[in-house]
Amino acid sequence: MPSNAERVKAEKQALRVRMRQLRADVIAARGPALAAALADQSLDFVAPSGRAIVSAFSPMPGELDTGPLLARLHARGFRLCLPVMQGKKAPLGFRAWAPGDPMKAVTWGILEPQDDKPVLEPEIFLVPLLAFDRRGWRLGYGGGFFDRTLRAARAASAVVAVGLAIPEAEVDAVPHLDYDERLDWVLTPAGPLCCSD
Numbered sequence: 001m002p003s004n005a006e007r008v009k010a011e012k013q014a015l016r017v018r019m020r021q022l023r024a025d026v027i028a029a030r031g032p033a034l035a036a037a038l039a040d041q042s043l044d045f046v047a048p049s050g051r052a053i054v055s056a057f058s059p060m061p062g063e064l065d066t067g068p069l070l071a072r073l074h075a076r077g078f079r080l081c082l083p084v085m086q087g088k089k090a091p092l093g094f095r096a097w098a099p100g101d102p103m104k105a106v107t108w109g110i111l112e113p114q115d116d117k118p119v120l121e122p123e124i125f126l127v128p129l130l131a132f133d134r135r136g137w138r139l140g141y142g143g144g145f146f147d148r149t150l151r152a153a154r155a156a157s158a159v160v161a162v163g164l165a166i167p168e169a170e171v172d173a174v175p176h177l178d179y180d181e182r183l184d185w186v187l188t189p190a191g192p193l194c195c196s197d
Contacts, residue, residue, distance in 0.1 A: 011175040015139055019130040019169060024062045026166050031065060034166060037189030039068035042076070045192045046124060046160050046185060050077040055094050055122035058082060058103070058111040063128060064166055071099045081120040083145070084112050091149040094120050125150060125161045127183065132163050136182035136195030137174035150181040160184050162192075 002010070027034070043054070056070050074080055083092040085106060095113035097103075103111040127146050131139040140146055153159045163186040170186075186193045 005177060008175045008177050012139060012142070015171070015175065016130055016142065019139065019171075020062070022168055023064075023130065023166060026168050027062055027064065034189045035065035035068050038064065038066070038164070038187070039072045041069070041187055041189070041191060042072060043078070043124065043162070043187075045194075046162065047078070051079075052123045053079045053081060053120050054124045054126060055081050055083065055120075056097075056126045057128050059128070060108070060110065064164060066126070066164060067099070069164075074099055079120065081122060082111075082113050083149075085110075085145075089144075089148070091152040092145055094122055096120050121157075122153070123157075123159055125153070125159060126187075127161055127163045129163045129165055129169065129183075131169050131171045131174055132165055132183065132186050132195075133171055133174045134193065134195060135173075135197060136184065136186075137176045137180065138163050138183050139174050144179070147179055147181045151179075154181075162187050164188075 054073060056066055059066050070080060080097050081094040082097040084095050086093045095117040097113045097117065102114055104114060106112050127138065129138045129140055150161050161183045163183045165186055165188050167188045167190050183195050185195060
């Protein structure tokens with residue numbers, strides 16, 4: 001009989017397959033319009049002053065395009081940074097980035113800031129996901145990078161985790177284990193959702 005952890009991992013993987021296809025279909029049909037609507041939302045619900053350091057991510061194929069949102073945040077004065085891989089089991093680091101900066105391709109074709117960019121400590125984390133629920137549980141890609149990163153950041157200071165998603169990514173309950181980290185908010189092109197018990 002499988003253990004609880006094995007059962008949850010199998011449930012996660014099945015949900016990943018389903019939600020990856022759903023998201024790909026939605027982005028293929030309405031991607032540019034969703035990206036523009038996301039940019040219209042801003043981050044006033046967590047940082048109305050526009051002075052926070054915000055970590056973003058370089059979207060992979062099939063993900064919601066964050067470019068218009070990041071351009072809007074940059075124009076409003078937010079300091080932006082992007083993740084830098086520091087090892088397979090290590091939390092992510094973050095380097096300063098602004099729209100138009102040159103990037104370098106690393107593992108899985110992910111783009112990272114150049115090595116000469118300063119290291120920053122984010123106050124707001126924009127987090128990719130495949131699925132989310134109203135309690136803040138998030139289904140990622142299975143590598144655990146953002147869970148490790150959020151755990152380390154929360155141990156050091158008060159930070160806010162905001163998942164970026166299409167509305168169709170919401171499910172009743174995301175299967176989770178002890179090492180999974182919850183989101184504080186989810187931002188979709190339809191607006192922000194506060195996560196709570």
